[in-house]
Amino acid sequence: MTITITAFDRSPDGGRGLARDTRVRWALEEVAQPYDVRLVTFKAMKEPAHLAIHPFGQIPTYEEGGLALFETGAIVLHIAHRFAGLLPDDANARARAVAWMFAAVNTVEPPILELMTAKILENDKPWTKERLPLVLDRMRDRLKQLSTRLGDAEWLDGAFSAGDLMMVSVILRARASGVLDEFPNLAAYLARGEARPAYKRAFEAQRVVNTRP
């Protein structure tokens, strides 16, 4: 069955790999599954046809036969359950990998999203200059805890898993702030993720779309 995902017709990040379709592309590359991409404009994202498969009017989505999924974490987990390569065989280790997936999106990403919101949606507000250091500190606190746990390990829990895929994708969004560089082991962890051949293929695929004339 053909797998079709959706992505921005043109990502606001100009192809830097920060849009969430990159996470799904990466997962599909890790498990060596081909996929089609349907590009969606900002206008189309808010229309009934897209809202029918994504109630929050965002990308990515995942369609395969009779299944239509939204929400990146769920799509990556579905891919990880369906094809070998993203989750360990041992049941307890699998559960721990899933814990890291949720930690990425529910513990580490919220303060990073808050920073993005402050910089993008509240950039012109009078309070933003004074407020930004507080937002950065909250993000720094979380990254520090992550850094402490990772230590000098290569991945979060033994072999590379969907948990690392999600965590690397999340902390990638913190890089532009410069705060990631305060934690050399996290910067190196991110670099290890980006060096994976599957990530490189995923990144290149979205880059080509988002930098076309």
Add this chain to the structure above:
Amino acid sequence: MTITITAFDRSPDGGRGLARDTRVRWALEEVAQPYDVRLVTFKAMKEPAHLAIHPFGQIPTYEEGGLALFETGAIVLHIAHRFAGLLPDDANARARAVAWMFAAVNTVEPPILELMTAKILENDKPWTKERLPLVLDRMRDRLKQLSTRLGDAEWLDGAFSAGDLMMVSVILRARASGVLDEFPNLAAYLARGEARPAYKRAFEAQRVVNTRP
């Protein structure tokens, strides 16, 4: 094997059910599994013994035999995989229920967390009065999309699932703002969740802990 979870020694919400151990208690009640609770003080949460099982120094955690898990979404999903009652049998319907779990924590909860952050951590800041309406609007936008999708359905995707358990638990945190009342179908959805016998038992269990002398 005995299941042991952790919870606040005394929750900052005074037993209103907003702390995340309520979600795990609810899941365990839905699948009719007994559990022990280890109460953790704020001080103990930041000490090595607790950080070993929760790298971000929070509650809840879940221990069963050789497995130690953190992150509420992952714990609830583990419970849902391990015991019957929280996920449909059909594979596609299961994947969609998991999508709603991730949607709860990664799409609907972040703007609610942002509101809690503004009210708790930035309550004394000079910008908060002017900024709060923006934060409320962002939360309102998400709740509106959720309301539109739910329509007059009882649950998000057919029968009650772990997706509803997580979504109800997340929007519960928006109730104090009053915004939830702008969406009567969401308020009714929340009420249906709270009316479940398993929820009532979970709520009462945490209430007793958090209102003891």
